[in-house]
Amino acid sequence: MFDTVESFYRPGSVREALRLLQNGKNRARIVAGGTDLVVEADRTIRVLIDITHAGLSYIRRKGKACVIGATTTMATIENSPAIRALAGGVLARAAATCGSVQIRNMATLGGNLANGSPAADTAAVLLALDAEVVLADARGRRQIPLVDFYSGPRKSAAGKVLIVEVAIPALPRGGRWSFQKLGRTENDISLVNAAAGLQLDSKGRVRWVRIALGAVAPRPMRAVNAEKLLVGRQVDESALAEVCDEAAREARPITDVRASAEYRRETSRVLVRRALEECAAGTGCSL
Amino acid sequence: MKTMEVRLNVNGEAKQWTVAPGDLLLDVLRREGYFGVKRGCEAGECGACTVLLGGKPINSCLMFAAQAEGAEVLTIEGVAHGDALDRLQEAFLDHGAVQCGFCTPAMILNAKALLDRKPHPSEEEVREALAGTFCRCTGYQKPVEAVLAAARGLAR
Numbered sequence: 001m002f003d004t005v006e007s008f009y010r011p012g013s014v015r016e017a018l019r020l021l022q023n024g025k026n027r028a029r030i031v032a033g034g035t036d037l038v039v040e041a042d043r044t045i046r047v048l049i050d051i052t053h054a055g056l057s058y059i060r061r062k063g064k065a066c067v068i069g070a071t072t073t074m075a076t077i078e079n080s081p082a083i084r085a086l087a088g089g090v091l092a093r094a095a096a097t098c099g100s101v102q103i104r105n106m107a108t109l110g111g112n113l114a115n116g117s118p119a120a121d122t123a124a125v126l127l128a129l130d131a132e133v134v135l136a137d138a139r140g141r142r143q144i145p146l147v148d149f150y151s152g153p154r155k156s157a158a159g160k161v162l163i164v165e166v167a168i169p170a171l172p173r174g175g176r177w178s179f180q181k182l183g184r185t186e187n188d189i190s191l192v193n194a195a196a197g198l199q200l201d202s203k204g205r206v207r208w209v210r211i212a213l214g215a216v217a218p219r220p221m222r223a224v225n226a227e228k229l230l231v232g233r234q235v236d237e238s239a240l241a242e243v244c245d246e247a248a249r250e251a252r253p254i255t256d257v258r259a260s261a262e263y264r265r266e267t268s269r270v271l272v273r274r275a276l277e278e279c280a281a282g283t284g285c286s287l
Numbered sequence: 288m289k290t291m292e293v294r295l296n297v298n299g300e301a302k303q304w305t306v307a308p309g310d311l312l313l314d315v316l317r318r319e320g321y322f323g324v325k326r327g328c329e330a331g332e333c334g335a336c337t338v339l340l341g342g343k344p345i346n347s348c349l350m351f352a353a354q355a356e357g358a359e360v361l362t363i364e365g366v367a368h369g370d371a372l373d374r375l376q377e378a379f380l381d382h383g384a385v386q387c388g389f390c391t392p393a394m395i396l397n398a399k400a401l402l403d404r405k406p407h408p409s410e411e412e413v414r415e416a417l418a419g420t421f422c423r424c425t426g427y428q429k430p431v432e433a434v435l436a437a438a439r440g441l442a443r
Binding site (some may be wrong): 001002003005006007009010031033034035038046048050075077099100101102103105106117185186187274 | 309420
């Protein structure tokens with residue numbers, strides 16, 4: 001299947017990986033877990049650059065922020081005490097649904113993003129966590145918000161650049177989090193997924209909220225209008241109904257082999273509600 | 288065709304193989320005679336090609352052979368202890384947890400990885416460990432019972 005591949009490299013550093021990527025022109029591809037790249041079976045690939053030995057498998061706390069190296073596997077993330085303690089363990093939960101045991105032992109966080117799929121389970125959660133990605137190319141490194149990383153379905157900034165790590169900033173104090181997913185099975189690709197974060201003030205009004213959706217738009221998205229509707233309000237039944245309607249309106253789903261656009265839109269409404277209800281229950285807000 | 292050398296350990300034996308840079312681990316293992324590594328969907332869905340890499344189950348259809356450089360690979364051929372079957376293999380036989388047998392190597396390897404890490408798993412944990420291995424004879428219940436029975440045996 002990959003009989004067109006002429007060279008396979010296993011660089012020991014990011015610098016070396018970038019040099020190989022540049023030398024390979026457009027015919028070199030980065031590989032880590034391989035769980036997407038191998039299935040894609042792109043016959044234009046001449047050079048493979050395995051970055052799993054480039055020193056990018058780590059999870060580090062930096063004060064109240066957290067950085068995760070690009071080649072950290074889903075299995076490592078779901079089992080990491082630091083990630084399980086971060087934002088109520090919402091990222092660990094998303095990673096745990098990201099395919100079978102075998103897939104999670106191989107698939108990496110950087111790969112889940114670089115693949116550019118709007119259905120990526122970790123993407124919605126990372127959007128709700130205001131995560132940023134650190135990218136490197138021959139000119140240097142830069143850090144951009146994850147929301148700017150995607151340019152369209154299966155299109156991301158990866159290719160000419162390398163994802164070095166994902167940075168999760170200090171989170172709002174007392175924030176509550178939720179990840180919701182609907183797939184054929186728990187470990188299957190999401191038909192729709194949703195993540196939410198909620199912080200209430202002392203009077204029970206919403207001070208800060210994040211609502212993110214996956215598999216309902218060309219890229220993982222924030223439902224920013226829905227978020228705005230909720231700020232400053234109590235999380236009661238009427239607010240929830242309004243916000244979930246708005247989130248469903250913001251979604252731009254397509255019909256494909258897995259689900260119809262209408263079904264995805266309706267499911268967005270349901271999953272955003274479940275996510276916000278879970279967050280609200282965690283903040284002691286009675287619905 | 289360019290080739291490269293890969294050094295790895297398979298079932299406790301050091302190996303050095305000449306592979307093409309784009310060869311998948313599944314293809315190389317079968318070429319070298321490890322036919323217990325099954326070719327199924329070749330897309331990471333069915334799990335029939337499962338091997339343990341450093342003790343962890345992976346789909347060998349999704350991994351390049353070059354990535355196994357320096358790795359310890361365990362296939363079903365390396366699970367028995369000489370002529371004596373492993374307790375998991377015995378339990379699969381005792382419980383009739385085999386029909387056509389195509390998924391059995393992957394079931395046993397996934398179960399072994401679980402029991403090595405967690406000797407007393409719950410039924411839920413066993414089901415989760417086997418979730419990435421598809422049995423098209425619809426025989427999930429007996430494998431689950433077999434793994435739980437093997438775990439009880441290990442506890443003794």
